Amino acid sequence: MSSNNLKLTLKIWRQESSSSKGRFEEFKVSVSSDASILEMLDELNDNLEREGKNPVAFESDCREGICGTCGLVINGHPHGKIPKIATCQLHMRNFKDGETIYIEPFRAKSFPVLKDLIVDRSALDEVLYAGGYISVNTGGVPDANEILIPKDVAARAMDAAECIGCGACVAACKNASAMLFVGAKVSQYSFLPQGQPERYQRVQAMVAKMDEMGFGSCTNTYACEAECPKGISVTNIARMNNDFIVAKIRSAEVEI
Amino acid sequence: MIKLDSKIPAGDIAEKWSNHKFNMKLVNPSNKRKYDIIVVGTGLAGASAAASLGELGYNVKAFTFHDSGRRAHSIAAQGGINASKNYQNDGDSIFRLFYDTVKGGDFRAREANVYRLAEVSGSIIDQCVAQGVPFAREYGGLLDNRSFGGAQVSRTFYARGQTGQQLLLGAVSALNRQIGKGQVKLFTKREMLELVVIDGQAKGIICRNLVTGEIEKYSAQAVLLCTGGYSNVYFLSTNAMNCNTTAIWRAHKKGAAFANACYTQIHPTCLPLHGESQSKLTLMSESLRNDGRIWVPKKKGDTRKANDIPEDERDYYLERKYPSFGNLSPRDISSRSAKEVCDEGRGAEGGDAVYLDFSDAIKRLGKHVIQERYGNLFDVYETITGENPYKIPMKIYPAPHYTMGGLWVDYNLMSTVPGLFILGEANFSDHGANRLGASALMQGLADGYFVAPYTVGNYLAGDKPEKANIDHSEFNNTQKEVEDNIKKLLSINGKKTVDEIHKKLGRIMWNKVGMARNEKKLKEGIIEIKELREEFKKDVKVVGQNEDINQTLERAGRVADYLELGELMAVDALHRNESCGGHFREEYQFEDGEAKRDDANYSYVAAWEYESPGKWNLNKEPLQFENVKLATRSYK
Numbered sequence: 001m002s003s004n005n006l007k008l009t010l011k012i013w014r015q016e017s018s019s020s021k022g023r024f025e026e027f028k029v030s031v032s033s034d035a036s037i038l039e040m041l042d043e044l045n046d047n048l049e050r051e052g053k054n055p056v057a058f059e060s061d062c063r064e065g066i067c068g069t070c071g072l073v074i075n076g077h078p079h080g081k082i083p084k085i086a087t088c089q090l091h092m093r094n095f096k097d098g099e100t101i102y103i104e105p106f107r108a109k110s111f112p113v114l115k116d117l118i119v120d121r122s123a124l125d126e127v128l129y130a131g132g133y134i135s136v137n138t139g140g141v142p143d144a145n146e147i148l149i150p151k152d153v154a155a156r157a158m159d160a161a162e163c164i165g166c167g168a169c170v171a172a173c174k175n176a177s178a179m180l181f182v183g184a185k186v187s188q189y190s191f192l193p194q195g196q197p198e199r200y201q202r203v204q205a206m207v208a209k210m211d212e213m214g215f216g217s218c219t220n221t222y223a224c225e226a227e228c229p230k231g232i233s234v235t236n237i238a239r240m241n242n243d244f245i246v247a248k249i250r251s252a253e254v255e256i
Numbered sequence: 257m258i259k260l261d262s263k264i265p266a267g268d269i270a271e272k273w274s275n276h277k278f279n280m281k282l283v284n285p286s287n288k289r290k291y292d293i294i295v296v297g298t299g300l301a302g303a304s305a306a307a308s309l310g311e312l313g314y315n316v317k318a319f320t321f322h323d324s325g326r327r328a329h330s331i332a333a334q335g336g337i338n339a340s341k342n343y344q345n346d347g348d349s350i351f352r353l354f355y356d357t358v359k360g361g362d363f364r365a366r367e368a369n370v371y372r373l374a375e376v377s378g379s380i381i382d383q384c385v386a387q388g389v390p391f392a393r394e395y396g397g398l399l400d401n402r403s404f405g406g407a408q409v410s411r412t413f414y415a416r417g418q419t420g421q422q423l424l425l426g427a428v429s430a431l432n433r434q435i436g437k438g439q440v441k442l443f444t445k446r447e448m449l450e451l452v453v454i455d456g457q458a459k460g461i462i463c464r465n466l467v468t469g470e471i472e473k474y475s476a477q478a479v480l481l482c483t484g485g486y487s488n489v490y491f492l493s494t495n496a497m498n499c500n501t502t503a504i505w506r507a508h509k510k511g512a513a514f515a516n517a518c519y520t521q522i523h524p525t526c527l528p529l530h531g532e533s534q535s536k537l538t539l540m541s542e543s544l545r546n547d548g549r550i551w552v553p554k555k556k557g558d559t560r561k562a563n564d565i566p567e568d569e570r571d572y573y574l575e576r577k578y579p580s581f582g583n584l585s586p587r588d589i590s591s592r593s594a595k596e597v598c599d600e601g602r603g604a605e606g607g608d609a610v611y612l613d614f615s616d617a618i619k620r621l622g623k624h625v626i627q628e629r630y631g632n633l634f635d636v637y638e639t640i641t642g643e644n645p646y647k648i649p650m651k652i653y654p655a656p657h658y659t660m661g662g663l664w665v666d667y668n669l670m671s672t673v674p675g676l677f678i679l680g681e682a683n684f685s686d687h688g689a690n691r692l693g694a695s696a697l698m699q700g701l702a703d704g705y706f707v708a709p710y711t712v713g714n715y716l717a718g719d720k721p722e723k724a725n726i727d728h729s730e731f732n733n734t735q736k737e738v739e740d741n742i743k744k745l746l747s748i749n750g751k752k753t754v755d756e757i758h759k760k761l762g763r764i765m766w767n768k769v770g771m772a773r774n775e776k777k778l779k780e781g782i783i784e785i786k787e788l789r790e791e792f793k794k795d796v797k798v799v800g801q802n803e804d805i806n807q808t809l810e811r812a813g814r815v816a817d818y819l820e821l822g823e824l825m826a827v828d829a830l831h832r833n834e835s836c837g838g839h840f841r842e843e844y845q846f847e848d849g850e851a852k853r854d855d856a857n858y859s860y861v862a863a864w865e866y867e868s869p870g871k872w873n874l875n876k877e878p879l880q881f882e883n884v885k886l887a888t889r890s891y892k
Contacts, residue, residue, distance in 0.1 A: 003531065017804075034530040042755070043533050049753045049799050049808060057805050061322070061496040062332045063536050064636065066421055069327050089639050114467060115805040122444065125324050129436040133429035134388045138308040138705045139379070141386035145343060148397030158390040158415060161422060165326055194388050 003034040006092055009100040010044070012056055018112045018120075024102070033093040037080070038063065038070060040092060041103075057116040063088040065229060068164035071171070072117055073104040078168035078227045086166060086229040106171035110178070110214045121167045123213040124181060131205035132185045134194050147193050157191040160184045162230040169224035169232075175216030180224040182210050183236035190243055200247035207244055258513055258865050260877045263666040264368040269883050270350075273372045276667070277710055281717035288313035291716050292723060294461055294476040295319070296448045296503055299328035300420075300697060301680025302482030303427035304704025310434035312709060317474055318431065318440055321447040321466060321498060321810075325428045329484060329496040330700060333420025334541035334633065336402060336412035337384075337697040339377035344401050348409040350374045357695060358884045360406040360586055361660070361688020362837035362853065364516070366861070367883055368667055369685045376706040377698050381413055383705055387426040391415050405542055406586040406692040406891075417541055417633045423697055427704070446472070447810065449738045451479065451507045451676065452724070452731050458676035459724040460731060462738050466810065469803040471738050473726040478675050478712050481507060482704065485659035485681040487520065489818045489825065490770075491762025493656035494526055494539040500814040501821050504663050504682050512671040513863035513875060515664035515684035517821070518829035521691055521838045522771050523657030524590035527640055528609040537655035538640060540612070541633055542693040545583045547617035547626065548650070550574050550590070552610050556601040562611050562649045573597055581891040588690045588838050588851075589891060591654035595771050596849070604651050613649035654771065658696060660687040660838060661828070664863040664877070668711035669703060672863075675721055677712060679703035684861065689837025742802050745812045750795030754812045757792050761815070761822055764788065769826045774842040778830040782823055786870060789819040823870060831874065834858045855886050 007030050015022030031040045038060050045055035060070040065086035072087045074080040080090040095101065105113050110123040161184070169180035186203050189195030195202075218237055225234045265276040283291065291314050295306040298320040306318040322328065340353035353374035358365055381399070385391065391413050392400040401410040415422040434440040443463070450462040452473070460475040486501035487493035508514045525545065527538045551570045558565065573593055575582040585593075594610045597603065604611050618626050623646060627634070634645045641651070662684040669677050669685070680700040687695065715721075724731070768781030792815070800806040835844040835851035836858070844852040861877040 032531050032533060035533045036535075039533045039535045042535050046753050046755050049755075049797060050751075052797070052799055054800055055808060057807060059323075061327055061498050062329060063497060064332050064538055065639075066418065067327045067329070067331050067496065069322065084635075085639055089636070091640065091642070093642060118805060121323055125326075125432070128429070128432045131436075133433040134386065135433060136383075136386045136430075137311045138304070138383060138430070138709065141382045144341070144378075144381040144385040144391075145398050147385075149393055150397050151393045151395050154390050154393040157388070158392075158422075161390050161415075161425065162418065164421075165324065188390065189388050192388050192390065194386055 003032050006031055006033055006095060006097045008095065011100060011102045013104040014056070014116050015113050016115065018114055022113065031092050035092050036063070036088060037074065037090045037092060038088050057118050059118050060088055065089045066164060068166035071106050071166045071168055073106060073171060075102050078106060078171040079229050084229060084231045086164065106167055108170045108176035110176060111167060111170065123215070124165060124167060124178060126213055127178065127182055127206050127209045128185065130209035131202040134189060135198060149193060153191055157188050160187040160191070160232065160236055163232050164230060166229060168227045168229060170215065172223040172227035173216065174221065174223070175219060177218045177224070178210055178215035179218040179237045179240065180228065180232055180234065182206050183240035184232050186240040186243060187236040190239060199243060200250055203240060203243040204247050257873060258672045258863070258875050260513070260664065260672070260863055260875050261666060262366060262877055263668060264366070265667065269367060269371045272368050273375055280710055280714035283713045283717045285313060289315060291315065292317065292476040293712065294474060294479045295482060296461065296480065297328065297482035297484065298325035298428065298431065299330035299482060299484060299680060300424055300427055300700030301704045302328070302480070303424065303431045304701050305480055305482060305679055305708045306440050307427060307430035307434050308705050308709040309712065310439040312713070316434070316440040317476060318442045319446045319448060319463060320442070320444055323444050325431055325442060326425060328424060329499050330424045330697070331421045332496065333697055334417045334539065335543040336404060336414035336419045336694040337380065337423060338404065338411050338692070338694045339381045339413060339698065340374055340411060341378050341381060343399060344410045346409045348411050352409065353377060353411065355884055356407050357686065357692060358688065359889060360692040361690050362851070362889055363688065363855070363859070363881065363884070363886050364836050364879065365686055365688030366879060367881060372707065373686050373699060373702050376702045379706060380698060380701045384423055384426050387429060389415065389422045389426040402543060402546060403584065404693040405545060405584045405590070412694045414543070417543070417630065420697060423701065427701065448503045449506065449813065450734045451510045452734045453510050453673060454724050454728060454730045457674045457721055460726065462734050464738070467805055469806065471735055473731045473735055475724045475726050475731070477716060477721040477723055478677065480677045480679055480708060480712070481663070481682050482679040483682050485662065486821060487656040487659055489761070489822050490656040490765045491758050492529070492534060492537050494523060494537050497536060500817070502814050502817050504678065505817040505821055507671070507673065507676060508663060509866050511673045512676055513664040513865050514661070514824060515861050515863045516661040516689070516828065517825045517864065518769070518832060518839050519660035519689045519837060520656060520825070521587055521658040521660060522591040522654040524587055524594055524654050525612065525652045526655035526657070527637070528607070528651050528653040538636070539655070539657060540637060540650065540652060542587070544612060544630060544633060547629065548583065548612040548614050549616055550583050550610055550612055552597045552602045552604060554602070557606055558602070559606040562604065562613070571602070578891045585891045586690060586692065588840070592771060592840060594654050609651040609653045611649040612652045614645065615649070618646065658691055660684065660689060660691055664861065668714065669707055670711065670715065674719065675715065677708060679708055689839055742809065745796070745798045745809060745816070746802065748794070748796050748798065750797050752791065752795045753797055754808055754815055757788065757796060758811070758815045758818070761785065761788055761818060765822055765825070769822070769829055772840050772842050773829050775830065778826050781826045782830070785819065785823045785826065792816065792819055820869065824864060824872060827872060828862055828864065831862065832858055853888070
């Protein structure tokens with residue numbers, strides 16, 4: 001861990017509220033290469049506060065890349081250009097002395113800016129309220145080893161379940177589509193035996209809500225997978241589409 | 257003085273919970289909708305409680321300061337969750353998990369609570385699997401287990417290195433289902449700033465809307481605080497940035513006794529400090545100790561790189577001192593040992609760090625096995641430090657991680673304020689003076705899924721609390737109290753930033769109320785905390801206004817509470833003239849440096865009753881051990 005200091009120019013998006021117009025504000029900072037980008041913003045804010053100025057509003061919590069709270073667009077990339085990390089895991093050693101860094105909020109129709117770099121991502125939760133679960137009440141469930149699950153099936157469910165719900169996929173997509181997020185949840189349950197009873201109902205409910213919340217459609221650019229901090233695969237979207245079509249056919253059969 | 261009644265049911269320990277469940281009063285299914293219940297926090301304890309109570313038919317109002325239930329810090333737990341399933345046929349049982357937990361807690365936990373925890377542990381795993389939690393499996397399709405510190409059986413269930421994430425997403429999915437049904441109303445971006453107590457009963461809370469700044473009133477017949485621990489009093493800890501003590505601290509000042517404040521856990525396997533700008537410390541899962549060997553150079557001031565130090569010049573100090581538990585010794589012992597060798601000047605490259613070395617495990621099992629077990633943790637390490645742990649041993653150092661202390665609760669998880677229940681890390685109940693690895697997730701879910709849904713119903717059916725109107729004078733007074741407090745913070749306009757004061761407090765806490773404590777340091781600490789509190793009141797600078805997103809104001813309120821809690825931690829540590837678990841007093845140790853408990857004088861829970869700033873009354877709940885023989889903890 002050899003550290004040195006970097007002198008950087010920051011161009012940070014400032015916006016007072018969802019109804020006001022935003023703009024970039026420029027800051028000059030000096031930061032240790034061992035610090036994370038959020039620690040750099042902490043330091044900047046501490047200095048702004050000392051001067052009686054309003055600090056830059058941004059969200060973060062665990063700072064270990066798992067809670068999904070943080071999410072900044074850094075030089076045009078959600079969570080920065082390093083693959084498979086969240087914003088909080090981006091360390092300044094990845095930047096060069098003298099560099100200019102653009103920092104913006106996630107931008108999508110379904111994610112209104114609340115202030116500066118904070119956006120409202122509750123549209124994603126709405127999709128989960130509509131069907132992102134297996135309907136079991138507490139108690140009265142079978143023994144955990146009663147249903148065998150092949151190791152590779154559990155692993156594939158886990159691959160999908162790793163989604164941290166940050167919304168980078170939506171921000172990365174030119175259509176502001178949430179299909180990677182929704183596809184990952186649908187897939188997790190589609191793989192597992194416990195998810196089968198509601199499999200087709202679930203996908204229909206979640207897709208309907210996703211459309212209602214104003215998320216766009218998928219046009220296969222794979223930008224979501226490229227920017228996903230957990231590397232969630234676009235095959236989850238294909239699986240969701242498959243389940244969705246099967247659900248349509250099944251419900252048509254019932255109607256006939 | 258408060259009368260502490262632990263309400264432990266009579267009878268044999270194995271039958272207490274069953275008997276109690278039968279004897280508890282029930283709320284008729286059609287009457288449940290007449291009751292409003294507030295649940296603050298949506299971590300494992302809060303999400304599971306809110307979902308389970310919603311399923312039963314109560315009207316639940318759930319609160320989180322995050323934008324979504326899923327962000328709570330339970331999500332960051334890595335290693336696993338314990339349960340006494342004995343799937344491995346290695347001799348595990350409810351009694352063994354109970355015994356290990358009481359012993360691991362250095363005989364400072366309440367037996368009956370711990371037994372119940374072990375008893376319901378198996379049901380937790382069943383529940384999670386039914387929800388679609390993708391636990392690790394063996395090739396035959398059965399659930400896989402790993403071993404963890406403080407136990408000699410394999411009873412830890414895990415989902416890669418993201419067990420907390422998967423368990424929380426499971427609990428939150430159950431919560432989401434109830435939200436979708438309208439049975440639970442989730443209030444996001446709300447921070448609880450006060451408890452409302454009317455005629456001695458908890459009747460509601462006051463929240464700040466973190467987007468608009470509005471101070472809101474919410475009423476209910478029972479209030480559940482599931483708001484986590486207070487490790488951030490140290491500024492640098494493994495807790496998330498927003499974890500705070502405010503909810504339980506304000507409840508404490510409204511009458512809830514605070515128990516064992518000094519029992520803090522310093523986790524042995526965290527990444528070392530990189531510099532002044534560091535905002536938090538990162539945990540590397542303790543599960544790494546299954547295959548990693550911990551060592552330091554034998555020579556003092558040895559600044560050579562790890563790979564340049566020959567085998568015979570390495571001291572595998574845990575294996576040497578504790579041959580039977582070795583690298584899997586409990587957290588408090590491992591942390592203190594790390595500090596000892598670093599204080600001797602034998603830290604990695606001469607600094608404050610020890611090595612966690614996987615080279616033997618890679619030789620024995622192959623890189624692919626290590627990658628499968630810990631791949632994501634190794635990636636995290638490399639991202640943060642820029643070093644590849646497959647080639648260079650990891651550097652680790654202890655960091656504040658978990659607080660065993662918390663609000664005092666009886667067997668029903670009810671605090672000393674009737675109608676106020678405390679679940680998960682926020683209460684003091686199950687881990688004594690030291691928590692074993694993979695037991696926090698177990699406790700959070702036990703409390704939320706399997707304890708509170710019964711005991712809250714018992715309170716409602718027994719006491720039949722009335723619903724309070726939010727226009728009641730007590731609601732208005734408490735609301736005004738909160739508004740005045742915010743106005744005061746915004747008007748000080750001094751010179752020190754909130755973080756500056758928080759960092760100062762953190763240094764006092766780490767140096768004076770940290771891993772190794774003594775009378776002199778604690779007394780100094782108390783004075784320094786008091787001084788810092790005055791400095792905060794006179795000289796803090798909180799910019800911006802209330803009617804806006806104002807993160808500085810949020811932090812200022814939390815730091816104000818830490819400045820009071822920090823003092824209680826020191827007062828509690830000073831009064832406890834013994835060493836036990838995470839509380840190590842340098843005056844009380846054996847010649848070999850092991851902790852020296854004083855069972856004759858300190859085998860009790862210290863429940864502190866708030867009187868005025870800096871003044872508390874001590875209440876004692878004696879601990880009775882009828883099923884476990886008190887012994888000096890030995891992991892040799």
